[in-house]
Amino acid sequence: MIIAAGAVGRTTGAVLGRRNPVAKLGAAFIPALTLLVGVDPVSSGLILIAALLSVPAWGLTWREVFRRGWPLLLGVTTISLGNALFTARKGGAVLVDAGPFLLTTESVAAGSTAGMRLAAIALPGVLAVLTIDPVDLADSLVRHLKVPARFAYGSLAALRLAPLMATEWEILGRARRARGLEPGGNPLAAIRLFGGKLFALLVGAVRRGSQLAVAMDARGFDSQRARTTARISRFGPADAVLLGCSVALTAAAVALAVVTGAWNPVFSS
Amino acid sequence: MSPTDNVSHRAGTGLGTRRRTWRTVDIVVASVLGVAFGLIFAAWNNFVYPTVSLPLEATPFSPVIGAVWLMPAVIGGLVIRRAGAALYTEVVAATTSMLFGSVWGLSVFMSGVWQGLGAELVFALLAYRRWGVFGSLLAGGAAGLAMGINQSIVTVPEFSLGWKAVYVLAAVTAGLVAGILSWFLVRALARTGVLAPFASGRVQAEV
Numbered sequence: 001m002i003i004a005a006g007a008v009g010r011t012t013g014a015v016l017g018r019r020n021p022v023a024k025l026g027a028a029f030i031p032a033l034t035l036l037v038g039v040d041p042v043s044s045g046l047i048l049i050a051a052l053l054s055v056p057a058w059g060l061t062w063r064e065v066f067r068r069g070w071p072l073l074l075g076v077t078t079i080s081l082g083n084a085l086f087t088a089r090k091g092g093a094v095l096v097d098a099g100p101f102l103l104t105t106e107s108v109a110a111g112s113t114a115g116m117r118l119a120a121i122a123l124p125g126v127l128a129v130l131t132i133d134p135v136d137l138a139d140s141l142v143r144h145l146k147v148p149a150r151f152a153y154g155s156l157a158a159l160r161l162a163p164l165m166a167t168e169w170e171i172l173g174r175a176r177r178a179r180g181l182e183p184g185g186n187p188l189a190a191i192r193l194f195g196g197k198l199f200a201l202l203v204g205a206v207r208r209g210s211q212l213a214v215a216m217d218a219r220g221f222d223s224q225r226a227r228t229t230a231r232i233s234r235f236g237p238a239d240a241v242l243l244g245c246s247v248a249l250t251a252a253a254v255a256l257a258v259v260t261g262a263w264n265p266v267f268s269s
Numbered sequence: 270m271s272p273t274d275n276v277s278h279r280a281g282t283g284l285g286t287r288r289r290t291w292r293t294v295d296i297v298v299a300s301v302l303g304v305a306f307g308l309i310f311a312a313w314n315n316f317v318y319p320t321v322s323l324p325l326e327a328t329p330f331s332p333v334i335g336a337v338w339l340m341p342a343v344i345g346g347l348v349i350r351r352a353g354a355a356l357y358t359e360v361v362a363a364t365t366s367m368l369f370g371s372v373w374g375l376s377v378f379m380s381g382v383w384q385g386l387g388a389e390l391v392f393a394l395l396a397y398r399r400w401g402v403f404g405s406l407l408a409g410g411a412a413g414l415a416m417g418i419n420q421s422i423v424t425v426p427e428f429s430l431g432w433k434a435v436y437v438l439a440a441v442t443a444g445l446v447a448g449i450l451s452w453f454l455v456r457a458l459a460r461t462g463v464l465a466p467f468a469s470g471r472v473q474a475e476v
Contacts, residue, residue: 008368025375032375039426072372079424082327088429110427118376118424125374129367137368150296155361158300162365165305199457202305206348206463209301213294213466222293266426 009132012059016242017131021140023239024132027246028124034250035121040262041109043253044117050249051123058127068130072122076115084111134159139233149227157212161205168204172197291351294466299349303358306341307365310377313337329425329432332417332440336447338380339412342388343405343451348458348469350400355392355408359385376423380416387415387444400469405452406445413444 011018019027031047055065084107092105138156141147176182176193183190216222257263325331345358363381371377388408395404417440421433428436455469464470 008370028375032379036422068370069372075372078327082329082331083425083427085327086329086425086429086432087427089427114425114427117426121376121423122372122374125367125376125378126372129374130370132368134368150291150293151357154293154296155300155303155364158297158304158361159365159368161301162304162308162369165308169308198309199454202302202454202458203461203463205301205305206298206458209298210294210463210466212301213292213297216297217293266422 008134009130011133011136012131014057014059014131015238016054016057016127017059019242020144020233020235020239021132021137022144023235023242024128025125025137027242028128030243030246031124031250031253032121034254035117036266038254038257038263038265039113039117040257040264041113041116042257042260042262044113044120046253046256047250048116048120048123051120051127055127058131060127060130065127065130069123069126072119072126076119079118080111080115082111083114084108087111135231136233139229139231140235143229143233144235150221153221154216157216158209161208161212164208165201165205169197169201172200291349291353295349295351295354298466299345299354299358300361302345302348303341303361304365306337306344306358306362308369309337310362310366311369311371329428329435330439332413332420332436332443334443335413335416335440336409336443336450338416339384339388339409339444339447340451340454342385342412343408343448344455346388346392346408347400347405347451347455348464348467350397350468352393352397353389355388355412356382356385359388359412379423380419383415383419384412387411387413402449402452406448409444409446409448409451410441411444412447413441416440416444 016024035044035047055062084103085101087107087110089106089110090102090104092107092109094102094104095108096103134156138152142149142152176197181193183193254263325334339359341362342355342359346355348354349358360378360381363377363385367374367377388411391408391411392404395407414437417437420440421428421436425433425436455464458464459470462470
């Protein structure tokens, strides 16, 4: 399958890369939630630039981020175009006028703003997730956000089945090919084959999950006694500083947007 | 539908006092379903979404092909039949796709929360007692409505009000499709016998 087994994030040694997962996600959440409130190029642009500049601090390389993130670029482009076409703001000079499709300078600006805002919402989270190991995330959620341990570690156990499922998906495809079941360019046949594979995958997954649950219960997973932790998750001063910086940056972005007059609440148009 | 309702009173561990708490098998199977869909999401997000659906994506009709996003919520609810199952399964699916490198970052997680809440709300309004095709359709539709509203704030904030309405309607349509597909899928799953640990898997025995 397209998803490699090692596709999950890994902790890096860089200054942001080794922060607590909860702090990283929190730092990405603050601008993402704030940007939902308004649509303007100033606050989105500032957050986007800050996120792009922070790439080395996460212990990532530009090449790596681009290799993983190019679909975002493509998606943002089409979404910008969509917003430009279907916006109510059609002032300014006409750029393209082809039947129902009308693009003007104002509509293109509005579309680009929407695209940039989406990129600014997505990118900090992408950077955070690229440097988060799911095991650390589960530990951190239980320790610092008081997420119920059974749910955090239960989902972690299921996540560990992901590479198996990816392999199984490939095997299901090969089994069908051996039987002569190939779509051969027919989209309807492709959909039917996909549905069959998906169903077989889910049956296998549920069966394996039930067995896993029995094995976990046999090891006292459901025990009512107080639980101790095997690994220690620490939320240190540096993690608090990361959250503080995120708040400060987000506040600065919004303040700058308000001062320059660009601020535009989402429901105003 | 009615034989199912009779069964659900004895669901879970068989101990009346623990009927409302989640067993390990509930947690793990809900998670596994979420993870399976999360992998599909991740593949969809990064490859199908920007390539195959490219011509559609720039239009207000793009949500119609989004039924796959909403299925984990309905399936989770139908299989586990517990309060929170729809929301939990959808959030696990969204988180999995995020961890496996979805390029949409935390916006995927937020979509998961809203869509899961939409389906969860319907199951809650039905008092977690009705798991038939009607409930599935409603749950899917509500998840679709949540998706449409969330996306119209996140991805298409500049659409005019009329086009936003079209966008949300397209999302609700996708939700109804997801609801009916999920119902058929869970029925088929029950027939294979893999849902034996759940009340949803005992439907066949009653027929």
